[in-house]
Amino acid sequence: GENVEQHPSTLSVQEGDSAVIKCTYSDSASNYFPWYKQELGKRPQLIIDIRSNVGEKKDQRIAVTLNKTAKHFSLHITETQPEDSAVYFCAAHPTGNQFYFGTGTSLTVIP
Amino acid sequence: DAEITQSPRHKITETGRQVTLACHQTWNHNNMFWYRQDLGHGLRLIHYSYGVQDTNKGEVSDGYSVSRSNTEDLPLTLESAASSQTSVYFCASSGAGTGELFFGEGSRLTVL
Numbered sequence: 001g002e003n004v005e006q007h008p009s010t011l012s013v014q015e016g017d018s019a020v021i022k023c024t025y026s027d028s029a030s031n032y033f034p035w036y037k038q039e040l041g042k043r044p045q046l047i048i049d050i051r052s053n054v055g056e057k058k059d060q061r062i063a064v065t066l067n068k069t070a071k072h073f074s075l076h077i078t079e080t081q082p083e084d085s086a087v088y089f090c091a092a093h094p095t096g097n098q099f100y101f102g103t104g105t106s107l108t109v110i111p
Numbered sequence: 112d113a114e115i116t117q118s119p120r121h122k123i124t125e126t127g128r129q130v131t132l133a134c135h136q137t138w139n140h141n142n143m144f145w146y147r148q149d150l151g152h153g154l155r156l157i158h159y160s161y162g163v164q165d166t167n168k169g170e171v172s173d174g175y176s177v178s179r180s181n182t183e184d185l186p187l188t189l190e191s192a193a194s195s196q197t198s199v200y201f202c203a204s205s206g207a208g209t210g211e212l213f214f215g216e217g218s219r220l221t222v223l
Contacts, residue, residue, distance in 0.1 A: 034211065045214070049211070089154065098159055099205075099212055101154045102153065
């Protein structure tokens with residue numbers, strides 16, 4: 001089955017700096033890669049996703065890049081703000097199959 | 112608006128008791144999933160279903176069961192609760208193919 005690895009497990013950045021979280025996957029059949037943000041005590045919520053026919057996608061301060069050849073994808077958050085502090089999960093999804101999650105990155109933005 | 116809801120949101124029970132966590136979605140999604148979340152372990156898949164009468168075991172299915180008698184509901188049953196099953200449980204659903212996965216609010220279960 002699919003195996004998703006996520007790094008780093010914790011990340012601290014100064015407000016205004018950029019944050020990058022990286023994930024790798026093993027199954028070339030995976031073709032959908034969502035990113036979830038989970039605030040303390042809340043449910044994971046989808047913040048951005050990318051499909052395998054696209055190399056990059058941006059939504060305001062967040063962007064995701066995908067390298068299918070190397071089987072890795074990354075989340076980039078620019079101009080970080082304290083409200084970006086949360087746990088972020090990546091996932092890989094082969095069509096018609098389950099979702100495979102990384103183990104999460106706890107991001108702290110220091111004011 | 113379509114949504115996915117879980118109940119109860121919080122439950123305390125005793126070792127050995129049977130517990131059922133409810134999950135109801137109004138997205139009309141075929142795919143439904145149950146995860147547990149513990150510190151240091153991220154989201155671990157317990158059981159999942161791709162449609163009515165279909166159920167499958169995930170990576171941590173021992174001690175849990177599910178049934179899918181309609182599209183909207185996937186209840187999770189702990190046959191004989193154990194302290195190791197103290198956790199936060201999330202239900203999720205997604206549409207056919209490569210669809211977005213939506214999570215419920217979570218159910219916090221404490222087994223004493």
